[in-house]
Amino acid sequence: MEDVKYRRIADHLIGAIDRGEYPVGSVLPTLHELMDRFGVARGTARAAVAVLIAQGVATSKQGLGTLVCGTTIPPQKQVPRMLPDGATYPKVVLSGWTAAGPEVAHRFGLDTGSLVVHRVRHHHTGARVTSIDQQWLPRSVATVIEEQTGHDISDRADTPHPDLTPLLRTAGLDPIVATVQLDARLPTRSEADTLGIGEDEPVLVVHRITHGSSGTPVEATTTVSSTGGAAPKFTIPLTG
Structure with a gap:
């Protein structure tokens, strides 16, 4: 069930990025914020963020958090x-x-x-x-x-x-x-x-x-x- 949750969170964030709610350079919600918003464990929130990083739409910067660096919309x-x-x-x-x-x-x-x-x-x-x-x-x-x-x-x-x-x-x-x-x-x-x-x-x-x-x-x-x-x-x- 947790596997399904992390994918749903990732899809939610990717959709928000593609809609422009989180523009390039903006900071995504922290792990704690994702845990509170979706009622999931820390590992589930971290797995969702890992999907975004793996797909090239986000990057992690120490001291800044997870930043948006692209979208999934084809050029x-x-x-x-x-x-x-x-x-x-x-x-x-x-x-x-x-x-x-x-x-x-x-x-x-x-x-x-x-x-x-x-x-x-x-x-x-x-x-x-x-x-x-x-x-x-x-x-x-x-x-x-x-x-x-x-x-x-x-x-x-x-x-x-x-x-x-x-x-x-x-x-x-x-x-x-x-x-x-x-x-x-x-x-x-x-x-x-x-x-x-x-x-x-x-x-x-x-x-x-x-x-x-x-x-x-x-x-x-x-x-x-x-x-x-x-x-x-x-x-x-x-x-x-």
């Missing part, structure tokens, strides 16, 4: 983050700390060489990469996110989520895209290889700066997209 049923050329939800391929170059430092008003989190995301249409994102966040923002949500965004294994907007919101930063700059140029050799295009085929480049509620820049993203050999269409992608 095609989520609202797609559309980019030029039909690209859909992105995948994080790199994440780590780096020293900000002059251009990135200027975007954030930091000194050149300041530590920032650098993430690279690929947008796929089928097996083909159609867009490449380079994303930077200041150390102060990464610290706030980790303190408020328990997620280390510099660690791809700890925070694989392509869209950091829910974590920024949970951390109280209320992100708003404040600056968008569009450009077209020829790709670098690395970009051409990743996108599977020739080095003489133009790409669309979108620079975005996202501000927090205080007006301070919290995220900068540069997106390079294949144009399919056609003249670039200046379509502003959604934030994320």
Whole structure:
């Protein structure tokens, strides 16, 4: 009977997560709260939480509790983050700390060489990469996110989520895209290889700066997209 109970508790929590009652970065009820709410033993409550962790929708952080890190809704049923050329939800391929170059430092008003989190995301249409994102966040923002949500965004294994907007919101930063700059140029050799295009085929480049509620820049993203050999269409992608 206890086996049935832990599965029912797990299903209840997963349903609540999928409905958005517990957004990414939020803290799930403690074992004691689950024991009281469902009238079960501690082992049953722990087994229910273990199901969520095993399914990749929650993670356990010492001192913080059990945090939501995803949903069970397939990506095609989520609202797609559309980019030029039909690209859909992105995948994080790199994440780590780096020293900000002059251009990135200027975007954030930091000194050149300041530590920032650098993430690279690929947008796929089928097996083909159609867009490449380079994303930077200041150390102060990464610290706030980790303190408020328990997620280390510099660690791809700890925070694989392509869209950091829910974590920024949970951390109280209320992100708003404040600056968008569009450009077209020829790709670098690395970009051409990743996108599977020739080095003489133009790409669309979108620079975005996202501000927090205080007006301070919290995220900068540069997106390079294949144009399919056609003249670039200046379509502003959604934030994320």
